[in-house]
Amino acid sequence: MTGRTTPAPSQTPSRLRLHLACVCALAALAGACKAEPPVTGAIGTSDYRARHPIVLADGTRSLDVFPTGPGHLDPRQGDDVDAFMLEYRRYGRGGMLMEVPRGLPPVRAVATERTAGLIVQRAGQDGVARRDIVANPYAVAAPELAAPIRLSFQRMQAKVADACGTWPQDLGGSNFAFDNSNRPVWNLGCSTQSMVAAQVADPIDLVRGRPEGRIDSVKRIRDVGQLREGKDPSTQWRQDGQTSVKAQVGN
Numbered sequence: 001m002t003g004r005t006t007p008a009p010s011q012t013p014s015r016l017r018l019h020l021a022c023v024c025a026l027a028a029l030a031g032a033c034k035a036e037p038p039v040t041g042a043i044g045t046s047d048y049r050a051r052h053p054i055v056l057a058d059g060t061r062s063l064d065v066f067p068t069g070p071g072h073l074d075p076r077q078g079d080d081v082d083a084f085m086l087e088y089r090r091y092g093r094g095g096m097l098m099e100v101p102r103g104l105p106p107v108r109a110v111a112t113e114r115t116a117g118l119i120v121q122r123a124g125q126d127g128v129a130r131r132d133i134v135a136n137p138y139a140v141a142a143p144e145l146a147a148p149i150r151l152s153f154q155r156m157q158a159k160v161a162d163a164c165g166t167w168p169q170d171l172g173g174s175n176f177a178f179d180n181s182n183r184p185v186w187n188l189g190c191s192t193q194s195m196v197a198a199q200v201a202d203p204i205d206l207v208r209g210r211p212e213g214r215i216d217s218v219k220r221i222r223d224v225g226q227l228r229e230g231k232d233p234s235t236q237w238r239q240d241g242q243t244s245v246k247a248q249v250g251n
Helices: 012-033 075-091 106-125 190-199 217-228 245-249
Strands: 054-065 093-102 133-139 149-160
Touching (some): 054 190, 075 106, 106 133, 106 149, 149 190
Parallel strands (some): 093 133
Antiparallel strands (some): 054 149, 093 149
8 A cells, every 4th residue: 555655844844935935926026017006096195296297388378359449459458468469579489360350240340450450550569570460360159249359379388287176086985094094185286286387477487597687786895895894784774753553543
């Protein structure tokens, strides 16, 4: 009768160590091949600047000019056109598009054409040549409503990389782990970043600082002289009167 062969005691630990090594290697390979979860599905950072970064990209700048009279620009819109032309000269790319409404009643159509001519004339006074403005008509859907003359050009702008309003997590009580993690929701800070990007006059300021301006040599010489004399070179602000606010408003 043949019995079952039992492995030698000296060989059992070696086989166990080999088996454990193979399991660890397979686990490492499986972990390396694991796909990362989507960023919006599992918040990876609590910093809103990392979740909603401000980037530089080409965008459209536009201005709607409404004819307010028999072919003239009111002072408010005239100043708007001047500022728009100045921005185009500084940052504009390519030409400027002027879209003129078509399909208006005769009286308003004449006033609109005259206003468009005044805009081109004012642009020339602001340093924008006539050849840089391309005029195209656009159809008016409701002739009874005010139809503006639309000016637009392309320039580099600052904006948020992703769209605001993304809510991948339920803000209710359905996810106990997330609700008790004390971590911000994904959309937090997106509107703030968008407002900051919209208020930047020159997007390059977000990338690097401006070069140092001219030095006030007169003030520098005066400050150095005061330092040599042991005086304080800072500006001394004078306050007229020492009456307190409480004394002015009474009891």
